[in-house]
Amino acid sequence: MSENVILLAVDGSDGSKRALNHVRRRAELGGAKVVVAYVIEWSPYSFNTPEENAERHSRRESEIAKAHDTVVGPALSHLSEGGIEVESVVLHGNPSETLIEIAKKTGAAQIVIGRRGESGLKSLIFGSVAGNLIQTAPIPVMVVP
């Protein structure tokens, strides 16, 4: 069964919309199950003010709710329209590491992610999620331009 699970990484960008459309077409053809994942960038090792810490829990809740409402929810209904079996995950963490964890847990056969096309300098310094995934993922990664 795991051969037929596709992990779709979304972030609400145009690239991720193109990836969504691509996955819908592939899944309709091959009858795959799609796991839609949104990773909210977050590090447990950042430095915060006491006030930020005190408000953290409610912030987290609203971040997750926002991800569901604006990105994951619409993606799920778009896929369901095509009669595709879907599942969703919203997590905080390092995007590429967390996506790989999700892929392992859901037994995904491949990861599909949209290209953001960020400018040279920014991706040179910080790298890109798609780039990191290609370097580190244990399963094939498809980058949708």
Place this chain on the structure above:
Amino acid sequence: MNRIIIALLATLAFASQAQAGIDESINAFTAPIAQFVGTVVFFKIPVAGAQLPLVVLWLVVGAVFFTVYMGFINLRGFKHAIELVRGDYADPKSSGEVSHFQALATAVSGTVGIGNIGGVAVAVTVGGSGATFWLIVAGFLGMSTKFVECTLGVKYRNENPDGSVSGGPMYYLRRGFQDRGMDGFGKFMGTFYAVGIFIGALGIGNMFQSNQAYVQLNTVAGGALDGYGWLVGLILAGVVFAVIIGGIKSIARVTEKVVPFMAIFYCFFAIIVILLNITSLPMAISNIFTGAFTGEGVAGGALGALIIGFQRAVFSNEAGIGSASIAHAAVRTNEPVTEGYVSLLEPFIDTIVICTITALVIGTSQVADPNFAGDATGVAMTSAAFERHMSWFPVPLAFAALLFAFSTMISWSYYGLKGWTYLFGEGQMGQTVYKVIFCAFVALGCIVQLGPILDISDALVFLICVPNILGLYFLAPIVKAEMEAYKAKLETGEIRKFA
């Protein structure tokens, strides 16, 4: 608002010219207050030729008790504390919540302040090299006190309707005593503490910080800022105002991110100075040990050195004051005791590592040249010790001092605010009133001199130790039961590493 500020500036500028220094007049006003508050809080009993303030005895006995009662948690819990901070036990499901690392980093930013640079110099000036030894001992014992207060801080915190949390001694004193059937007493203790932390926030977490930042800036400027304390104070107050009232988070964010690097930068150069003074190091270390037990040249001898060392350690790492538990309470965990473990690293980093390094910088410089600092004390003395080898160092040190002072002020503005909201509710209007008062005291801190300021500040901080530690005694069995239950879960594997 602008008009008020301009008017205030004009008045202050005029006053300073007309009276040839508004500073003196305020000093004349605060000195008697300092003396009075100091006499009441530091009520002393003569013991073997030394003057022992009862409140210091209160803290030492408390710290020793908690160390023994919790089975030397400060030693035995150390490894587990590191594992928790590293995230070994972090449940991926709760990612996005405040991590143990973040809670510790925030609390450490609040405690690593001017005390680590200037307070140690004060200790060595008044209590001799031996005070350093007792400072380290106090840091070690203080780890246990922190463990108890931070566990309670998480256990008894309050969750507000908007999802934010408020915790700290006022909450655990009230609800902890309530649980033990002492409702009225709990209410009284909670209120007493809340009043204390509010006033203390204006002293240790505010005036002392801005004062020392000004002193260091003035030293670097070669005295060019003499008589301009009011101006530096107003600028500092303005920046604090922008952050805590204006809500300009970017300033706070930058500070919180830069402070850890400043601390590392400071320690790095401090170690270089110690290495440059390496020939004096054995003598400096031997002075620390002999001074601790002979108290040579110190009023009150060894006991005098011990008193000074403990007093400075508390002032620096805040163990027993309960303030840090306000910051630690923000962590969401099913096991409050885990935050206790994490918090015991705080006195370790603050006192045993950073203060000791400062003490060695001063100690080795003293051995090499007994009069290296002249009459200077506080931050200026530490600065002079660095200057012997690196003439440029006072400038970055002034910058570091300013940032340490600033981050400590931001943290303490929050602690004081929590005391205030405990008393007057979470209303926005009241919070703004508090914040304005806080900013006014930032400015005031630059105007009065170190003497009376340090006395008032010290006294207020020691005052809130009284209800806090009394509460800790009563609630320690609860913490112990939590700790035993947690340890059992670790052993049976019910709680294990995720990794």
